[in-house]
Every structure is written in C-alpha cells, then in structure tokens.
Amino acid sequence: MWYFDAPEIIYGEGALSELEQIKGSRAFIVTDPVLHKLGFTEKVAEHLRNAGMEVASFTEVEPEPSLQTVQKGAEQMRGFQPDVIVGLGGGSSIDAAKAMWVLYERPDLQPDEISPMIELNIGQKAKLIAIPTTAGTGSEATWATVLTDKTDGRKLALGSRETMPTTAIVDPEMSKDMPPRLTADTGLDALTHAVEGYLSSFHNDFTDGICLKAIQLVFEYLPRAYAEPHDMEAREHMANAATLGGLGFINSWASLAHAMGHAFGGQFHIPHGRCVSLFLPYTLEYIAKEPELTRFRDIAHALRLPEGNADEPAAAKAVIAAIRDLHRRLGQPLTVAELGLSREEYEAKLDDLVEFAEGDGTFISAVRIPEREDIEKLFLYAYDGREIDF
Numbered sequence: 001m002w003y004f005d006a007p008e009i010i011y012g013e014g015a016l017s018e019l020e021q022i023k024g025s026r027a028f029i030v031t032d033p034v035l036h037k038l039g040f041t042e043k044v045a046e047h048l049r050n051a052g053m054e055v056a057s058f059t060e061v062e063p064e065p066s067l068q069t070v071q072k073g074a075e076q077m078r079g080f081q082p083d084v085i086v087g088l089g090g091g092s093s094i095d096a097a098k099a100m101w102v103l104y105e106r107p108d109l110q111p112d113e114i115s116p117m118i119e120l121n122i123g124q125k126a127k128l129i130a131i132p133t134t135a136g137t138g139s140e141a142t143w144a145t146v147l148t149d150k151t152d153g154r155k156l157a158l159g160s161r162e163t164m165p166t167t168a169i170v171d172p173e174m175s176k177d178m179p180p181r182l183t184a185d186t187g188l189d190a191l192t193h194a195v196e197g198y199l200s201s202f203h204n205d206f207t208d209g210i211c212l213k214a215i216q217l218v219f220e221y222l223p224r225a226y227a228e229p230h231d232m233e234a235r236e237h238m239a240n241a242a243t244l245g246g247l248g249f250i251n252s253w254a255s256l257a258h259a260m261g262h263a264f265g266g267q268f269h270i271p272h273g274r275c276v277s278l279f280l281p282y283t284l285e286y287i288a289k290e291p292e293l294t295r296f297r298d299i300a301h302a303l304r305l306p307e308g309n310a311d312e313p314a315a316a317k318a319v320i321a322a323i324r325d326l327h328r329r330l331g332q333p334l335t336v337a338e339l340g341l342s343r344e345e346y347e348a349k350l351d352d353l354v355e356f357a358e359g360d361g362t363f364i365s366a367v368r369i370p371e372r373e374d375i376e377k378l379f380l381y382a383y384d385g386r387e388i389d390f
C-alpha cells in the first residue's frame with residue numbers, strides 16, 4: 001500500500017479572491033522582499049482583511065532559504081499566534097512557510113529534524129495556504145521543503161507528509177508579470193518534475209496520467225508564456241502544469257536531475273529550475289542505457305512524436321532531443337560551460353558535488369542508480385555537453 005497526497009486546489013483566473021472564504025482570525029503571510037515591494041503582500045492581505053482577519057507578515061525569505069531564516073520567521077509567528085499561514089511566492093517562500101509552520105507548532109524541533117520519520121502532529125494551531133507566484137516549483141502541491149545550511153552550502157531536502165499545504169490557490173494572474181527568464185527557469189523545473197516523476201522507479205497509476213499531462217502542457221504552453229507574458233491562456237495552463245508536476249513528483253518522487261541540480265545549485269547559487277533542467281537530458285541519456293527500465297515511448301506518444309511507435313531506445317533519443325530543442329527555443333543553457341563557470345572552479349568542487357548528489361533524497365528513485373564514478377562522469381560530461389556513453 002501507499003498514499004497519494006494532495007492539497008485542496010483552487011485554480012483558474014480569480015482564484016485569489018477565494019481567500020475571502022477562508023475561515024480564520026489571524027493570518028500570517030510569508031514572502032520575499034521583491035514580491036513584497038511589488039505589492040503582492042498587500043494584494044493578498046486585502047482579501048484576508050475582507051475575510052475579517054488580522055494580518056501580519058514576514059517578508060525576508062531569500063532565494064534558497066536558510067535554516068536561520070526559517071527560525072526567525074517561526075519566532076515571529078509564535079509572537080503573532082496565527083491560525084492561517086500563507087506561503088506567497090516561488091518555491092523558496094512556500095518551502096520556508098512549510099518549515100516555519102512546523103517550528104511554530106513544534107518549537108521543540110530544529111528545522112533539519114523535519115522528516116517523514118517523526119510524527120509532527122501539526123495543524124492543531126494553523127493551516128497553510130500556498131499561493132504560487134511562479135509556474136514551476138509545484139511547492140504548493142508538495143510536502144517537500146528544500147532549505148540551505150549556510151555553513152556548508154548543502155541543500156537539505158526536508159519535509160513530511162504532514163507539511164502538505166492545506167489549500168493551494170493557483171491563480172494565473174499571480175504569475176503573469178514574471179520576466180521571460182524566470183518563466184523559462186521555472187517552467188522547465190515543472191517539466192523536470194513531470195518527466196522524472198513519470199520515469200521514477202516509484203511511479204504509479206495515480207501519478208502517471210498527471211505527469212504525462214503536465215509534460216504535454218509545458219511543451220505546448222511554455223514557449224507561448226515565454227514569448228508573450230500576458231498570454232493568459234498560456235499562463236493558466238502553465239500554472240496548472242506546475243501544480244500537476246508537483247502532485248506528480250511528490251507522489252512518485254523526483255530523481256537524478258534533482259539530485260545533481262540540488263548539489264550544483266547549493267554550490268554555485270544558480271536558480272533551481274535552471275540547474276535541474278540543465279542536468280535532465282544527461283540523466284535521461286544515462287537511464288536510457290537500460291531501456292527495459294524506462295518508458296520513453298509513452299512520453300513520445302504524449303508529445304505526438306512519430307518515435308512513440310518505435311522501439312524504446314529510439315523513443316528515448318527523440319524525447320531527449322525534443323527536451324533539448326525546447327531548451328534552445330527558450331534560450332536556456334544546455335551545458336555547465338554555457339553558464340559561464342570555468343572548468344577549474346567547477347572541478348574544484350567536484351568531490352562535494354558528487355557527495356551531495358549521492359546524499360540527496362531524490363537519488364534513490366532512479367531506475368538506474370549510478371555508482372560514485374558514474375555520478376562524477378555525469379557532472380563532467382555536463383560541463384561541455386558530451387553525449388553520455390557509459
């Protein structure tokens with residue numbers, strides 16, 4: 001037996017105003033300084049006040065939120081005693097809100113103790129509403145929380161099934177002003193969730209359809225949202241694709257591109273979506289070497305590629321080529337060198353990259369689990385874009 005976890009999902013244009021139907025008396029918004037300056041906190045606070053709530057906020061979440069930031073926010077929450085917590089932003093703010101929710105209700109815990117192995121028993125004091133302002137991380141529909149330990153740059157993939165948001169409000173209006181680069185980075189993160197979720201060794205009947213649909217939506221609508229930010233049809237489908245990607249991977253698990261991307265992003269401070277999507281084609285080539293373990297034909301079918309009717313190796317090749325082509329259309333780097341890192345600074349970190357990737361929680365779901373030597377080669381091949389031949 002296993003579980004399928006999901007929040008209540010309120011979606012579509014105008015979904016934000018449904019905040020006024022939320023029951024509560026004290027709401028605490030968690031967001032980042034950029035969104036706060038752009039007026040997002042106030043926009044959300046207005047709806048909460050209309051619902052009769054008193055509102056406070058913590059607006060200091062940084063990209064790759066640290067354990068220290070989470071402690072600070074939780075402390076402020078304990079002072080305010082909210083019964084509604086709102087995570088507003090990209091993955092960083094929503095992830096930080098999840099961890100703060102735990103520490104608010106469980107002051108006896110440290111943030112890095114949040115794991116599926118212990119019963120948290122949260123939700124007694126507050127519920128968590130997640131409102132994404134990007135279309136990619138899917139954090140609104142997952143219980144995963146990625147925090148960074150600033151002392152060594154290690155990314156910690158934390159979370160517990162109890163940290164799933166109570167409600168996700170997926171309103172395309174919230175992401176329509178994202179600049180094209182952020183649209184591409186986050187949209188390709190959604191694609192990586194869906195592709196890895198479909199090919200994970202923990203895939204199941206409940207996630208398969210969700211992942212394939214998310215893949216189709218990203219291929220169809222991400223180039224449109226990138227080219228024309230106010231194409232609301234594209235924004236709406238991308239917002240939905242991101243939430244579907246979140247549901248897909250949290251219930252089947254992300255895989256090697258996330259393990260490598262987490263390790264790499266923690267060392268070089270490059271946005272999450274850009275990191276994981278950069279490694280995706282390489283990790284797919286790697287698992288495609290064992291075609292009896294993969295299901296690329298289904299993805300090729302979903303994308304209406306003629307190789308959907310070919311054998312598995314040919315389908316894998318076509319799907320990986322389509323993913324690389326999508327990257328190029330979005331002006332996205334396909335090699336580590338294209339990110340502007342010198343080979344010397346990259347190779348100097350190689351041991352840490354390998355160690356952190358191997359220790360990442362997403363590593364175990366790979367249908368072909370690499371030995372240490374292979375992980376090192378995967379990182380090296382991704383530097384200058386060599387085809388995986390091992």
Ligand SMILES: [Zn+2]
Nearest residue numbers: 137189193276
């Ligand atoms: Zn991701």
